[in-house]
Amino acid sequence: MSDTPEFTLAELMIVAAAEAFRGDGELFTTGIGTLPRLAAGLAKLTFEPGLMMTDGEAFLTEDPVPLGAQAEDVPGFAGWMPFNRVFATLWRGQRHAMVTPVQIDQWAQSNISCLGDFKQPKVQMLGVRGFPGNSICHRNSMLIPAHSKRVFVAGEVDVVSSVGYSDKRWPEGMRRPDIQVGPIITDLCVMDFGGPDHAARVVSLHPGVSFDMVQEATGFALLAGDGMGETPAPTAAQLEIIRQLDPHDMRAKAVKGNPPGLRQAA
Amino acid sequence: MDKRTDLTGAIATLRDGMTIGIGGWGPRRKPMALIREILRSDLKDLHLVCYGGPEVGMLCAAGKVSKVTYGFVSLDRIPLEPWFRKARETGSVSVNELDEGLLLLGLRAAAEGVSFAPTQVGLGTAVPENNPYMKTVVSPYDPQDILLAMPAIPLDVALIHVSRADHWGNTQTDGPDPYFDDLFARASERVIVSAEEVVERLDRTHSDQAYKSLFHRGMVKSVVPAPLGAHPTTSHGVYGWDMDHLKTYGATAGDAEAWAEYMAEYVAGGEEAYQAAVGGAGAVRSLPIPVF
Numbered sequence: 001m002s003d004t005p006e007f008t009l010a011e012l013m014i015v016a017a018a019e020a021f022r023g024d025g026e027l028f029t030t031g032i033g034t035l036p037r038l039a040a041g042l043a044k045l046t047f048e049p050g051l052m053m054t055d056g057e058a059f060l061t062e063d064p065v066p067l068g069a070q071a072e073d074v075p076g077f078a079g080w081m082p083f084n085r086v087f088a089t090l091w092r093g094q095r096h097a098m099v100t101p102v103q104i105d106q107w108a109q110s111n112i113s114c115l116g117d118f119k120q121p122k123v124q125m126l127g128v129r130g131f132p133g134n135s136i137c138h139r140n141s142m143l144i145p146a147h148s149k150r151v152f153v154a155g156e157v158d159v160v161s162s163v164g165y166s167d168k169r170w171p172e173g174m175r176r177p178d179i180q181v182g183p184i185i186t187d188l189c190v191m192d193f194g195g196p197d198h199a200a201r202v203v204s205l206h207p208g209v210s211f212d213m214v215q216e217a218t219g220f221a222l223l224a225g226d227g228m229g230e231t232p233a234p235t236a237a238q239l240e241i242i243r244q245l246d247p248h249d250m251r252a253k254a255v256k257g258n259p260p261g262l263r264q265a266a
Numbered sequence: 267m268d269k270r271t272d273l274t275g276a277i278a279t280l281r282d283g284m285t286i287g288i289g290g291w292g293p294r295r296k297p298m299a300l301i302r303e304i305l306r307s308d309l310k311d312l313h314l315v316c317y318g319g320p321e322v323g324m325l326c327a328a329g330k331v332s333k334v335t336y337g338f339v340s341l342d343r344i345p346l347e348p349w350f351r352k353a354r355e356t357g358s359v360s361v362n363e364l365d366e367g368l369l370l371l372g373l374r375a376a377a378e379g380v381s382f383a384p385t386q387v388g389l390g391t392a393v394p395e396n397n398p399y400m401k402t403v404v405s406p407y408d409p410q411d412i413l414l415a416m417p418a419i420p421l422d423v424a425l426i427h428v429s430r431a432d433h434w435g436n437t438q439t440d441g442p443d444p445y446f447d448d449l450f451a452r453a454s455e456r457v458i459v460s461a462e463e464v465v466e467r468l469d470r471t472h473s474d475q476a477y478k479s480l481f482h483r484g485m486v487k488s489v490v491p492a493p494l495g496a497h498p499t500t501s502h503g504v505y506g507w508d509m510d511h512l513k514t515y516g517a518t519a520g521d522a523e524a525w526a527e528y529m530a531e532y533v534a535g536g537e538e539a540y541q542a543a544v545g546g547a548g549a550v551r552s553l554p555i556p557v558f
C-alpha cells in the first residue's frame with residue numbers, strides 16, 4: 001500500500017470519530033477537546049456540511065475555526081449561539097456532543113463528577129456539568145485517548161453523570177426516554193452499545209490491535225460486532241483537511257507519545 | 267434614586283448566612299472587586315449560587331463558604347478550580363451539584379415565583395441521589411410522564427459585573443454572551459452591580475446601546491464603580507482573562523500560608539493596591555480576549 005500516506009494514531013482516531021456525525025444533517029455539533037473538535041470539523045468539511053458549530057464562545061461559524069487561531073483568522077459569524085440558546089437547542093434534542101468522560105460502565109453510563117464517594121471525593125473532577133441534560137435529551141458520542149480498565153470500569157461508574165441503559169436509576173412507572181449513545185472511539189478501537197440489550201461491542205479494531213487486547217483493557221465483557229474489521233486509514237485528502245484545522249499540530253499531544261497509526265507488532 | 271456607593275458600602279449590606287448569586291460564567295465577567303471586598307470583610311457562612319469561577323475557590327480558601335450550588339466550578343483553561351477542588355476533597359463545604367441546565371431552571375422558577383420547574387434533566391443519573399431534597403412529579407396529563415421537580419433557587423442578593431451603569435442603576439453589558447445574569451437578577455431580592463464605568467445618565471451618553479441592558483434598574487439596589495473589577499476574569503470589550511494570575515492564585519491551593527501571602531499581596535491593600543500588584547491598569551487592559 002505504497003500510496004497510503006503516513007498518519008498518526010490521533011489522525012486515525014479523528015477520521016474514525018468524524019464518522020460518528022454521519023447522518024446528523026443540521027444538528028448542533030459540539031466536539032469537546034482537541035480530537036472531537038477536529039473530528040466534527042472534518043465531518044462538516046467532507047460529508048455533513050449542514051452541521052452547526054460555534055467558535056467555542058457564542059457565535060455559529062460555517063467554516064470550522066482552526067485550533068489555536070488568532071483573532072484575525074476567525075471566520076465570519078453566521079449566527080448567535082449564546083449559552084441560553086445552547087440549552088434551548090439541546091432540550092429540543094437538536095444536538096450531538098462528543099465528550100471524553102473519565103469513567104464509562106457496561107450500561108453506557110459515564111462519570112465526570114468525582115472519583116470515590118460523592119460526599120467526600122477522593123478526586124474532585126468537573127462536576128456533572130451538562131452531562132445529565134445532554135444525555136437524556138440528545139445524542140452523545142465519546143472519545144477516549146487511553147483505553148483502560150480505569151476508564152471502562154467493572155461495575156457502575158462512581159457518580160452517574162450521564163444516563164445509560166441501566167434499569168436501576170429511573171423512577172418507578174416512568175416511560176423511558178429514547179437514549180442515543182453514539183460510538184466510542186478509543187486509541188484501540190471503535191466500539192458502541194449496539195449489541196443485544198445494548199451490550200457493548202467492538203465495531204472495528206485499529207491496525208495492529210486484536211480483540212483480546214481490547215477486552216484485556218476493558219472492565220466489562222465486550223462482543224465482537226458483526227463484520228468487525230480494521231478501522232479505515234485516513235486518506236490524503238482527509239489528512240490535508242486535518243492539517244488545515246490544526247495548523248499547530250495540537251493533535252500530536254492528544255494521545256500519549258503520539259504513536260503512528262500503524263502499530264508495530266509487539 | 268442615586269444608587270452609587272463604594273465596595274465597602276455595598277458589601278456592608280450583606281449578612282452572614284446569605285444566599286448569594288454570582289453572575290458571569292467560569293472565568294468570565296465575574297464581580298471580582300466585590301468578591302475581594304467580601305474577602306476583606308468578616309462575612310461567613312455564605313451559600314454561593316453560580317456558574318463558578320475563581321470567586322468560588324477564593325471564598326472557600328478564606329473560609330467564608332458553607333455551601334455551593336453550582337452548574338460547574340472551573341477556570342476553563344484550568345479545568346478544575348484548584349481551591350474548590352481542595353474544599354471538596356477535604357469536605358469543608360457542602361454542595362448542591364447540579365446539571366448546568368438544572369441551575370438555569372431553578373433560577374427561572376425563582377424568577378417566576380413558582381416553587382419548582384418540571385424537567386426530565388437529572389433523571390436516570392446520580393443527581394437526585396446526591397441532592398436528596400429533590401422530588402419527582404407526575405404529569406397531570408399522563409401518568410407515565412414522571413418528571414424531576416427542580417426546586418426554585420431564590421437568592422438574597424445577586425452580584426453582577428457590568429460594562430457600564432448610571433446613578434439610577436441602569437446597566438449595559440458588552441460581550442458576546444449575556445450568560446444567565448438576567449436570571450440571577452430576577453431570582454434575587456436585590457442586585458448589586460459593579461461596573462467598569464459609571465456615568466450620570468446612560469440615556470444621555472449611551473442611548474444607542476440600550477439593547478445591551480440585561481435587566482431593568484428596578485432590580486438594582488447598589489451601583490459600585492469598579493474599573494478592572496472583573497480581573498482576573500474577562501470583562502468583554504476591556505480586557506481578557508489573566509491566566510498567569512489565575513495560575514498564581516491556583517498555586518496557593520491547599521496551602522494556608524500561601525493563601526495568606528496571596529491575601530496580603532493582592533487583596534488586603536484594597537483595589538488600587540491590587541491593580542498596582544497585578545501590573546497596573548495598562549497591563550490589564552492589554553490582556554487579550556481569548557480566541558478558541
